[in-house]
Amino acid sequence: MAGAARAGLGRLRRAVARPAAQRPDQATAAEGPLAGEPTPPAPDPFVPSGSAGPLLEAEGVQVRFAGLQALREVGLTLPRGELVGLIGPNGAGKTTLIDALTGFVPLSSGRVRLAGREVQRLGPDARARLGLARTFQSLQLFEDLTVEENLMVAAERPGWWNLAAGLVVPRRGAEAHVGWALDLVGLTDIASRMPRELSHGERKLVAVARAVAARPEVLLLDEPAAGLDTWESELLGRRLRTLVEELGVAILLVDHDMGLVLGVCDSVHVLDFGQVIASGPPASVRQDPAVLAAYLGGASPPATPAPVPTERGSL
Numbered sequence: 607m608a609g610a611a612r613a614g615l616g617r618l619r620r621a622v623a624r625p626a627a628q629r630p631d632q633a634t635a636a637e638g639p640l641a642g643e644p645t646p647p648a649p650d651p652f653v654p655s656g657s658a659g660p661l662l663e664a665e666g667v668q669v670r671f672a673g674l675q676a677l678r679e680v681g682l683t684l685p686r687g688e689l690v691g692l693i694g695p696n697g698a699g700k701t702t703l704i705d706a707l708t709g710f711v712p713l714s715s716g717r718v719r720l721a722g723r724e725v726q727r728l729g730p731d732a733r734a735r736l737g738l739a740r741t742f743q744s745l746q747l748f749e750d751l752t753v754e755e756n757l758m759v760a761a762e763r764p765g766w767w768n769l770a771a772g773l774v775v776p777r778r779g780a781e782a783h784v785g786w787a788l789d790l791v792g793l794t795d796i797a798s799r800m801p802r803e804l805s806h807g808e809r810k811l812v813a814v815a816r817a818v819a820a821r822p823e824v825l826l827l828d829e830p831a832a833g834l835d836t837w838e839s840e841l842l843g844r845r846l847r848t849l850v851e852e853l854g855v856a857i858l859l860v861d862h863d864m865g866l867v868l869g870v871c872d873s874v875h876v877l878d879f880g881q882v883i884a885s886g887p888p889a890s891v892r893q894d895p896a897v898l899a900a901y902l903g904g905a906s907p908p909a910t911p912a913p914v915p916t917e918r919g920s921l
């Protein structure tokens with residue numbers, strides 16, 4: 607195991623060792639290792655490919671459904687260690703892009719590279735084995751398994767079931783990083799509960815934890831904050847930042863929660879009618895006239911990143 611990866615995991619473990627119920631406004635600046643903290647088993651490195659380039663690249667991606675051109679010449683780069691946002695009005699093509707990147711819908715043209723390797727002809731399972739994980743907008747948990755067992759299945763037995771469960775996870779390395787993943791999204795306290803006992807927000811977080819438990823290099827999240835309250839959403843954002851910064855994974859975050867996307871992402875792409883109409887740091891995207899036109903019909907930018915409902919979604 608690479609020393610850097612081991613050191614990163616050590617820092618991450620300390621970062622997630624904070625009690626799950628602690629609210630962001632109660633967090634202290636200094637969060638060193640806890641006295642007497644047990645040493646968790648050392649997981650494999652998250653990023654074994656050793657590729658120096660971007661972890662995921664999409665180039666000229668086009669997807670057509672019968673008469674509808676759902677994606678037009680979409681380009682996207684997910685560098686190692688970065689959290690990239692994808693926003694756009696309802697029906698813009700965000701889920702279709704995740705489907706295209708993960709192999710759930712075929713490209714009519716274009717390329718997708720994972721750590722430098724072209725994968726556009728590979729199916730979802732093969733891409734998953736190369737380290738690509740996703741969550742689905744509408745998720746299904748195994749209702750007869752506890753939260754912890756739901757993650758255990760994802761971490762240890764990826765295969766046919768993951769498609770049925772609404773999740774694709776890498777097969778590479780089979781160790782369960784379940785406790786670690788539960789910590790990461792703050793679900794440790796409810797690990798033994800059944801899904802029916804969870805709030806909608808908690809179920810969404812289980813889906814994120816389940817993807818994380820499989821130690822992907824690239825994680826594509828389709829509206830993970832839908833149904834979360836403001837505090838849960840902030841917590842999720844902080845945990846996603848921890849993932850990218852400490853472990854060097856790449857994350858694509860699709861969400862309607864503008865406070866979350868603009869607040870935590872390194873860069874943001876905006877889709878409208880299947881085309882990327884703006885890309886850049888959150889501050890510039892928020893002011894971009896094309897983005898404002900797409901969401902608000904050219905109205906003034908919102909004063910705060912709080913969601914502003916519009917006819918075609920929220921900004």
Ligand SMILES: Nc1ncnc2c1ncn2[C@@H]1O[C@H](COP(=O)(O)OP(=O)(O)O)[C@@H](O)[C@H]1O
Binds near residue numbers: 674
């Ligand atoms: N399997 C499909 N067959 C036909 N049309 C689809 C299919 N999936 C998505 N679409 C259409 O593609 C467009 C983009 O949808 P989608 O990617 O779900 O948008 P978003 O996630 O941004 O809300 C929409 O017009 C939608 O109706």
Ligand SMILES: [Mg+2]
Binds near residue numbers: 700
């Ligand atoms: Mg969608």
